[in-house]
Amino acid sequence: MAEQRLSPHSRRREAGHRLSVLVPRPFAGPLDYKFDTPLAPGTVVRVPLGRQEIVGCVWEAEPTHLPVDLRPPRSSRHVAFGSLRAIISVETRIPALPETLRHFIDWVAAYGLSAPGMVLAIALRVPAQGGGMKPMLGWARKAGPLPESLRLTPARNAVLAALEAHGPASTAALSAQSGASAAVIRGLAHAGVLEESVLEGSPMSATPPEPDYAPPILSAEQAEAAHALIEAVEERAFNVTLLEGVTGSGKTEVYFEAVAAALRQGRQVLVLVPEIALTTQWTERFAKRFGTIPAIWHSDLGQKARRETWRAVADGQQRVVVGARSALFLPFAALGLVVVDEEHESTYKQEEGVLYHGRDMAIVRARLAGAAAILVSATPSMETLVNVQKGRFRHEVLESRHGPACMPEISLIDMRDHGPERGLFLSPLLCESIEDGMKAGEQSMLFLNRRGYAPLTLCRACGHRIQCPHCAAWMVEHRRRRILACHHCDYTQPLMKACPACEAEDSLVPIGPGIERIHEEVQARFPEARLLVMASDTLTSPAAMEEAVRKIAQKEVDLIIGTQIVAKGWHFPDLTLVGVVDADLGLGGGDLRAAERTMQLLHQVAGRAGRGSKPGRVMLQSYVGDHPVMQALIENDFIRFMEQEAAQRRPGFWPPYGRLAAVIVSAPKETHAEALARHLALNGPHGEGMEILGPAPAPLALLRGRYRFRLLLRTRRDIALQPVLRHWLAGVTCKNDARIDVDVDPVSFM
Structure with a gap:
């Protein structure tokens, strides 16, 4: 065969290296570019895409590090070298992405059937973006003499000495420097000794953590x-x-x-x-x-x-x-x-x-x-x-509480026998216990996992229920803000005087309680009590949460009213009573994990009581006291409850004994979404150990203006879901603005 010779012009055009670059866009994989010199995988570069210039990352051409079941099919697309666009520049200000992070991005994308570029976007979002910088705030010593009324404790003196030695610092840094708690620092700020100050320089701690700084005394x-x-x-x-x-x-x-x-x-x-x-x-x-x-x-x-x-x-x-x-x-160098x-x-x-x-x-x-x-x-x-x-x-197990603390006593209030008066939601038995606790100088907590004033607004004249115009959900009344809000799409509207259906005046009534309504009832029942509401819409920042924790720790609060935000990890030593307003909430619906989640949530809430030297009590208000969740909580037998749950899931290959993938079809028109969902069901995978459930309207059949239908692919544990899903969805074309979303191992069934 005669040797093929290239003209000097052709050789110049072909000079360079072909590189795979992953860009933060929903493509199936990396794109090919050329560059004068080879670049190592992980190098962050700027590349042209259409008429834009975007940041991408040099990538491995094939994800051979993935298990075979997770590897996407190889791309057959191959662009001639001469037609490739060139990398514009290397982003030397951004460190290269480590190999472990690149492999992780590939894994997350392959496991969830996401576009790898969209996973990369999470990792590159921070270093690639510019824009304004929010100043970091900390504390500085306020000019002038100390207030005469200020009592200088050793902890407060330590804070002032640390500020004198090191200058302005964040709450956490000042706590580390002085050994004082955040509550002490906030207390000095409230006393007018400290003032907020903009911190200069890096937020990184100048002092690395010392593994042997203050070893604990362990049991x-x-x-x-x-x-x-x-x-x-x-x-x-x-x-x-x-x-x-x-x-x-x-x-x-x-x-x-x-x-x-x-x-x-x-x-x-x-x-x-x-x-x-x-x-x-x-x-x-x-x-x-x-x-x-x-x-x-x-x-x-x-x-x-x-x-x-x-x-x-x-x-x-x-x-x-x-x-x-x-x-x-994050790009950990040595995790x-x-x-x-x-x-x-x-x-x-x-x-x-x-x-x-x-x-x-x-x-x-x-x-x-x-x-x-x-x-x-x-x-x-x-x-x-x-x-x-x-x-x-x-598996490592800690079976007892640390120090003198013991597990709280859990009891059930049967609301059929000990319910409140009409229009109220707290049992007289629970109210008596709260009153006894306040007389003893102890703190109490009321838990209700429902924000707002009431979850439903109903017209008593015609029965109309106020629903979100964009979602299949009731509008929740937030009386303090004077609005009705949808907790799914964030749509809001002002409170109304007349029913929008029958126009009857003053006919709209709130149905059911949210924590605002419980707060109102508690204010009327305990007018002298110092109350604190803890919810995601009342404590909207870490600083607000820190202030709430300070008040509780300083015993400036008698009674806490909160949603699930109060259930997780807090240590309030003087909190001795927890009352669960509606223990049955969460048990209904078709959620596979409803009972498990309710058990976990209420067990965690109960765990806030009695963490100090005083014994704790938990009171559950319930209408279904014979439910396995309630019985397991009273008997403090979490393991037996989970064994019962496992026995129910094992025969039908429900997770974790089988695999699930949710396929959610949505479109602006209900008929288009339903037609595509039925087409998917008719052409879905079939075989031993596989089953398609649905399609059926999703529990939230309308969400943000899109109608939704759900299919579930259930398989045995030994069947790899991803190849089955890829094959099933490969030939499907979405029309009429329809969309298919895949959720491997779904947690929510809404």
């Missing part, structure tokens, strides 16, 4: 569990341990010993928490143990803090990060330990955009990094318990 049970966790970290290999312990058993102090072990190895630690509000008390405890503050990662941080944290993690400067599930996508606190929480599931479960992907993140993983809970999920039973996870 024999705690020490045994801590030793096992330390050994798991020292293996320097992937492993998973469930740390199960009753509420108040000191699980945090125990896993802090594993954190210390990772720090001694010079490795990094990631701790996930289900609610950002929890970082307030957690950070204070961390600072007392390790002498400095960790990095905090969540959506409320300013842009400057997020960028500097991202870079410090990539450089290995930041050793410990605590934050929300999105912290999984040695991943902790998932309250691992059972459903809030770890990302329900919009890229769908993934934070707990499950935390285990994948640890596996790819060769790190230890610790799952922490008083009420572990059934998935985790099954993995323990099958020997995949190790």
Whole structure:
């Protein structure tokens, strides 16, 4: 064969290197570009896309690191080298993405059938974006003499000395420097001694955490569990341990010993928490143990803090990060330990955009990094318990509360026999107990997992119910804000005087209680009580939550009224009574995990009582006292309840004994959504161990103006879902603005 010769012009055109670049767009995989020199995978570059210039990342051409079942089909598209567009520049200001992070991005995309570029967008969002920078605020000593009425305790003197020595600092940094609690610092601010100050420089702590700064005194049970966790970290290999312990058993102090072990190895630690509000008390405890503050990662941080944290993690400067599930996508240089606190929480599931479960992907993140993983809970999920039973996870148990504290006594109030007067919602028995507690100088809590004043507004003249115009959901009255709100799409409208259907004046009445209505009832029943409402729409920032915690700790509050935000991890030593206003809430509907979630939530709420030296009590208001959840709570037998749940799920291959994938079809017109859903069902996968359920209208059949139909693919545990789903959906064309969303391992069935 004659040798093919290229002209000098052709050789110049062909010079360079073909590179795969993943861009933050919903493409099936990386795009090909050319560049003069080879670039290592992970290099962040700027590339042309259409008429735009965007930031992308040099990527492996094929994700061979994925298990075979997760690998997407190879692309047959091949663009001639001469037709490739060139990379514009290398983003030298952004550190390269580590291999473990790139592999993690591929894994999350493949497991959830998401576009890998959209997963990359989560990891690159912070370093790639510009814009304004939100200033960081801290505390400074206010000019002038100290107030004459101020009582200078040793803790307050320590705070003032730390400010004198180090200058303005955040609450957490000042707490670490002085050894005083956040409550002491806030108290000085309220006394007019401190004032807010804009902090200069990096949010990173100048002092690295010291693993041996203030070792705790552990009980024999705690020490045994801590030793096992330390050994798991020292293996320097992937492993998973469930740390199960009753509420108040000191699980945090125990896993802090594993954190210390990772720090001694010079490795990094990631701790996930289900609610950002929890970082307030957690950070204070961390600072007392390790002498400095960790990095905090969540959506409320300013842009400057997020960028500097991202870079410090990539450089290995930041050793410990605590934050929300999105912290999984930080570019850790040397990850040695991943902790998932309250691992059972459903809030770890990302329900919009890229769908993934934070707990499950935390285990994948640890596996790819060769790190230890610790799952922490008083009420572990059934998935985790099954993995323990099958020997995949190790198991450490703390069976008793730390110190003198003991588990609270739980009793049931049968509302059929001891219900309140018409129009009220608190049983006289519960009110008597609250009154007794206040006389004894003790704090009480009322729990109702429902925001607002009332969940439904009804016309007593014609029976019309006020519904969201964009969702199949009732509008919730928020009386303080004088609005009706949809909690699904955030649509609001002012409160109305007349019924929109029959126009009858003053005919609209609230049905059922929200925490605002309970607050109103408590104010009337206990006019002298100092009340505090804790809900996501009343405490809208970490600072607001910190102030609420300070008030409770300083005993400036007699009675707390809260939603599920009060159930997670708080330690209030003087809280002795918890009253659950509606223990039955959450048991209804067709949710597979309704009973499990209700059990976990109420068990966690009950765990807020009696964490100090005084015994605690829990009172459950219920109309179905014979329900297995109520009986298990009264008998304090979580394990037996979970065994009963497992016995119900095992025969039908329901998770965790089988696999589920939800396919949600939506469109602006109901007929279009239903037609596409029926087409999918008729052409769906069939075979041994596979079953398609549906289509049926989703429980929320209308959401944000789109009609929704749901199909469920249920398979045996040994059948890989992803290849089946890919084959099923590969040839489907969506028309009329219809959309298909896939949720592998769904948590919500709405």
